[in-house]
Amino acid sequence: MEPHHYDRGMRLLERLSLERLRRGLLREARGAVLELGTGTGANLPLYGRDVQVTAIDVRPGHLAAAGRKARRAGMAATVVCANAQDLPYADAAFDTVVGTLVFCSIDRPEAALAEVRRVLRPDGRLLLLEHVRGLTPWSRRLTDWLHPLWFALQGECRLNRETAATVAAAGFHLDHTASHGRGLLQIIRATPIAEPHRP
Template sequence: MNRHTDIIKKRYDRISSVFDVMDHMIRSSWREELLGNLHGDILEVGVGTGSNLPFYPSNVNVTGIDFSPKMLAKAYGKTDKTAADITLKEMDAQQMDFPDNTFDVVVSTCVFCSVPDPVAGFKEIRRVVKPNGKIVMLEHMRSEHPFAARILDAVNPLTVRIVGANVNRKTIENIEKAGLTVKEQNYLMTSIMRKLVLTPN
């Protein structure tokens, strides 16, 4: 783990006790729509404190990874609130310890604002998802509105320092740089929050 990644990891360890409050920016209805109809072997990248776990259906196997041990400790406390089969692992999304073509579906919710090298993270997702698999995401990113984008650019150094999250990431560009294809893109909160469905080719 490089120095930058270690710094972000420590920031997420630090905010783990209050992260559930922060995570309420993602509405329960959005999580239910994203996760309720999934099937097969699922990887959740950046599982955090486990806010998604209650929304998985009973017929799936979910492996959740996070690089913050304190966030994972909170997630373990939510495993009894889900009908799915859950496995949690401490792991860096930029360097995953899974073979190629392992998962039917990869999930992320507000994760790629904090991955230090988001293109590397997306490339790892592309590697571990099956060729006929898909990636489903709820991600916030830089606004397409010029004025709002300038505001996000201005506050970004502060949000990174406090919580390790970039509020002005050009996530669609990063997805395309990693060789993934955006199949669906729905705006949930102007252009800042979006539901995405990606494929590995």
């Protein structure tokens, strides 16, 4: 989807709730920040000025739009074409990793989370805002029912992923989760679990 069509399609959702949720989550970002799947850069104007943001995406057109948004907001973000499943960064390079509405579209979320663990510092944080398999009986039925048709139409976004469980299975401690949007959106704050020391 072209960047301007994507932004136009998301405008109402952003005004209703997403921008408020993004803003609250991004307030917690600290230090060197890696943003996964930045898309057209909706988050970039919302970061504090005391962080250093590297924003990645696999779509060059979206990255160009993100760069323009960052410049208009006076945000000195670095935008890079890269895949979350194979991050081109050194171990322990970042204090915070952020993802918003991205893990639905990553082919191998387990691989991406292994990479996130690798590039996060031991005291770093993972901050996510994701749409997920419904967290109420009604929303679970809805996402399970809609998923096959939705995925067939656009081939990228999975409506019924259980992202918090995937994060926990990848070696993170779920510090806090919160449900929004009638159980269709979830905020996840997590920290990497230290690996056992081997003598």
